[in-house]
Amino acid sequence: VVIGAGATGVEVAADMAIYTKKLAENHGIDYKLVNILLFEAGKQILSITPPEFADRVKKRLYSLGVKVMTDMRILKQEKDSVFVNDTKIDTRTVIWTAGAKPSATYGNFGFEMNQRGKVLVNEFLEAKNHEGVFIAGDAADTQYAGFAQTAIHNGKFIAKHIKDLVAGRDLAQYKPKRTQIAIPVGEGWAAVLINGKLRMFGWLAFVVRRL
Numbered sequence: 001v002v003i004g005a006g007a008t009g010v011e012v013a014a015d016m017a018i019y020t021k022k023l024a025e026n027h028g029i030d031y032k033l034v035n036i037l038l039f040e041a042g043k044q045i046l047s048i049t050p051p052e053f054a055d056r057v058k059k060r061l062y063s064l065g066v067k068v069m070t071d072m073r074i075l076k077q078e079k080d081s082v083f084v085n086d087t088k089i090d091t092r093t094v095i096w097t098a099g100a101k102p103s104a105t106y107g108n109f110g111f112e113m114n115q116r117g118k119v120l121v122n123e124f125l126e127a128k129n130h131e132g133v134f135i136a137g138d139a140a141d142t143q144y145a146g147f148a149q150t151a152i153h154n155g156k157f158i159a160k161h162i163k164d165l166v167a168g169r170d171l172a173q174y175k176p177k178r179t180q181i182a183i184p185v186g187e188g189w190a191a192v193l194i195n196g197k198l199r200m201f202g203w204l205a206f207v208v209r210r211l
Contacts, residue, residue, distance in 0.1 A: 002037065017065045034065075041073045045070065056191065109130075111130065112128045118138075184209065188206055189203065189205075191205060
């Protein structure tokens with residue numbers, strides 16, 4: 001069972017499907033006995049992508065033998081089972097890829113938080129009402145937060161901001177940068193979304209992803 005059908009969950013589920021198939025063949029096990037379940041609480045996988053893009057990836061997962069289930073919320077987990085909506089599913093393997101809230105420690109410093117536990121920031125990525133305290137990456141309430149590319153973009157902005165501040169130069173406001181999405185979905189196949197418009201799938205996308 002893989003929980004969370006974001007980029008990480010999709011990649012993990014695809015790799016698990018391929019790996020377990022090879023494992024079953026090597027040990028003479030009927031692969032029909034193996035079930036790879038990918039659960040997503042939202043209405044579509046890869047929620048930040050266009051529906052058509054997500055559907056193409058979903059078809060690829062099905063072709064690999066992954067059972068994709070949306071609108072399915074994990075209520076609790078026990079030793080050998082998970083409870084999804086009102087259904088108990090027996091499993092000894094649960095992989096959590098649904099993300100996590102930022103550390104509650106941020107709240108202890110008196111920072112203002114949004115409903116997801118992210119720190120509210122101003123136009124310079126300073127914590128709201130806390131001049132000189134910068135927040136970057138997943139903890140900051142910025143557009144496209146949650147991606148490594150966004151965290152790097154945040155860090156570069158803050159470094160330049162501090163240099164400009166020390167030098168007495170005019171200060172530019174933070175501008176979010178759209179992340180480029182490149183998701184491997186099994187060996188030799190990937191899905192790439194560039195600038196939210198250009199889409200590539202399959203072997204060519206797998207090659208482009210590595211460039």
